[in-house]
Amino acid sequence: MSTTTLSPPAVTTMRALHDKLPPLGTLGPLVALLAACVFFATQSDRFLTGANLSLVLQQVMVVGVIAIGQTLIILTAGIDLSCGMVMALGGIVMSKFATELGLPPALAIACGIAVTTLFGLINGLLVTRIKLPPFIVTLGTLNIAFAITQLYSNSQTVTELPPALTALGNTFTFAGTEVAWGALLMLALFGLAWFVLRETAAGRHVYAVGNNAEATRLVGIPTQRVLLGVYVIAGLFYGIASLLSVARTGVGDPNAGQTENLDAITAVVLGGTSLFGGRGVVLGTLVGALIVGVFRNGLTLMGVSSIYQVLVTGVLVILAVAADQLSRKGAR
Template identity: 90%
Template sequence: MSTLKEKLPPVLTNIGTLGPFIALLVACLFFATQNERFLTGGNLSLVLQQVMVVGVIAIGQTLIILTAGIDLSCGMVMALGGIVMSKFATELGLPPALAILCGIGVTTLFGLVNGLLVTRIKLPPFIVTLGTLNIAFAITQLYSNSQTVTELPTALTALGNTFAIGGTEVAWGTVLMLVLFGFTWFVLRETAAGRHVYAVGNNAEATRLVGIPTQKVLLGVYVIAGAFYGIASLLSVARTGVGDPNAGQTENLDAITAVVLGGTSLFGGRGVVLGTLVGALIVGVFRNGLTLMGVSSIYQVLVTGILVILAVATDQLSHKSAR
């Protein structure tokens, strides 16, 4: 009979996995002592709203990093998706639902292109996505004429609306983000497709030899990641109320930071997507807490950089000790 430890993913049986949760708890306790507003329902809801776009992008980024890849284009692809759905709805007059699908379709297409270049031409993911980052940025600026798209249909901004829970306003976009994290966690943990993603990240050649189509798994991961970027596009539009061609400037690095802080290994095959949610919350809590303390935004960037270096260093040391 299998034990509970055997049923859990290997990463959960390692005490180091508790690191992100402990870091989040310590950060919350620290900022609670510095400002009485920090632990209020309204402020915690605001933190969730602030991380919902990066959080959804980071779901796709987690899938890619689990296969030992990386996607530098995610932020700019997300921005392009937002511009497409905004302009299709306002200038072309498409029904909002169709405009949203077109935006998600564009981001998914970029995921397909990334996946084909990685799997068919065997180009390194870093180089491929660095190239598509610039392509997505150029298309976004050209198509939008570097102008913000305003006067959007209410359907495009509906996820930015809120509802009350115990007197605290919670955005519908936050709920969608949490549902997506839960769904992805279930797929990765409970389905054969999810286990294949981990297997490819652990050892792609050994996985291929046992009959798993590794190239199809990799291609599927990039395509699905592209779809997540499209959903993040909608959340970005809903939160800001406009189609912003300058969105996505920092989201790629923020998403990678969330994944690494959440305990997913850059070497692939090890990590839990719920850890990515914790990683995104760590970044959000630090930025929100430092803002409440009146700390300059440049120091917030500095702290984020230090956190990601520490997380990568921990991952490197853990990988060496496991060899």
């Protein structure tokens, strides 16, 4: 009885194909997303229309971009509770700078993003230099960002924004469907984040710190610098999300960001990123954000009360974390 032995080139080809396949941790959320789409398609004729699917993308684009930054932090075994309110502050800053101070829109946008990036720097310094737990640090900066937002805006919505601030809320026609430019930007940012995490040394360092920070430090990787950089870059993503929020609503809303922090964490967890750090794929976060968006959209089309949408989201989060725990125990 003969056995077949693969030649070295064949083995190399199989490994290359394996590397190009989606990671197993991403397949579960992807299957869940497809199953949800199939279910809601049977419940409503409007679900699979181009206009409705485009609407889902618009509904998740703000949370999706926030979730990119949240993914980076959770990959290092941290968490950021301040992301939603920091995003809201960035939106108010760029809105008021453009309308009341009369700054050019590009400069006003840059100032808003600079503020959110500064908050990321503050979070990072407190975590890396003073060694405070990320949960406590970001809980504190959440309240600080909320207070500054309310004080600076006088709790009033900023209206009559220049067109440049709302341009990403405009749409273009693709295959007969109106697609928002902001949704396209979100997808591009996910692609960029995926490339950096997968193909660059900096991305591999993020995973290494999340897996074992002390071992990473001992091999010569500056773990504190990696952590600080992660929080700063997360703040940058929150600033971009600020612009998307302003563009989508057409106003600077001081009450924005109330639930975006939990929604972003939900997207990350549903996407298969481990809350214990070191494991996950940023494209899984995109899938997780889409799962939440699809469930809320589909249940709305079915006429289900919004409170049940929150209930379903909570159940999904618990199931995702439970699956992560079981997979970690199985790997031991």
